[in-house]
């Protein structure tokens with residue numbers, strides 16, 4: 001997931017350490033003003049993101065800039081544009097700007113149909129927004145939520161929000177690196193659901209035993225990845241897919257996720273249950289995501 005349609009992104013201009021630090025500052029300000037409930041901290045962050053874009057430039061620090069609205073755009077009463085660009089099945093598309101894909105509901109339904117799970121872990125979780133959203137729609141009260149994130153500022157922000165959460169004892173967050181996945185992160189578990197959402201995208205090459213190592217996290221493991229790998233499967237799915245191929249090459253983003261998942265299947269470490277291409281409504285029309293689901297063999 002790129003940060004927005006307008007911001008510079010990737011290794012050239014976007015620094016997630018700075019990005020999470022800017023959000024941490026906003027949350028700390030709210031806490032200093034007396035806010036002590038996680039859901040309102042999350043709501044404040046999300047509203048900020050609807051109206052502002054976070055820019056980070058090496059050397060100059062992050063800044064929030066009002067979202068660009070093209071002159072003459074049709075607007076919703078609060079001033080947001082009525083339409084936002086996205087892509088579907090490789091084609092450019094416009095959808096109402098308030099239309100979003102509910103990752104939390106997809107994960108809750110996965111947890112119901114493949115679970116019950118002791119642990120749901122998101123790897124490369126940023127400040128844990130997918131886990132915080134998920135707990136609100138997942139009626140299973142036994143599950144622990146574990147977030148792994150590369151950037152210290154992301155982990156710190158997740159911990160701040162978790163500390164204000166009514167179910168704080170069910171959350172843990174720690175450092176995690178896709179290039180050397182240490183699955184002791186999740187602690188003792190019999191059944192684990194492991195999730196990634198647009199974080200593998202940032203890693204040029206995953207280690208070839210990546211899925212083998214994730215599968216060893218617990219005796220029973222299901223993996224679900226919402227990642228932009230469709231162009232690795234079918235680079236000619238549509239005109240937007242061809243642009244995505246170029247973008248990934250120029251940013252040096254992930255190039256081997258789909259291959260090594262198949263290699264792990266051939267090795268007998270995992271079984272792939274589902275691959276669906278370009279089936280979300282990305283905020284960045286040039287970065288469509290696809291779905292990979294697997295389980296430990």
Ligand SMILES: C[S@@+](CC[C@H](N)C(=O)[O-])C[C@H]1O[C@@H](n2cnc3c(N)ncnc32)[C@H](O)[C@@H]1O
Nearest residue numbers: 001016124125126150151176177178197199202
């Ligand atoms: C687009 S953000 C997505 C965050 C989160 N999954 C979400 O959906 O809100 C990409 C995340 O991947 C993290 N990341 C980048 N390289 C990583 C690595 N080697 N290991 C783990 N996370 C990484 C970034 O720090 C960032 O938090």
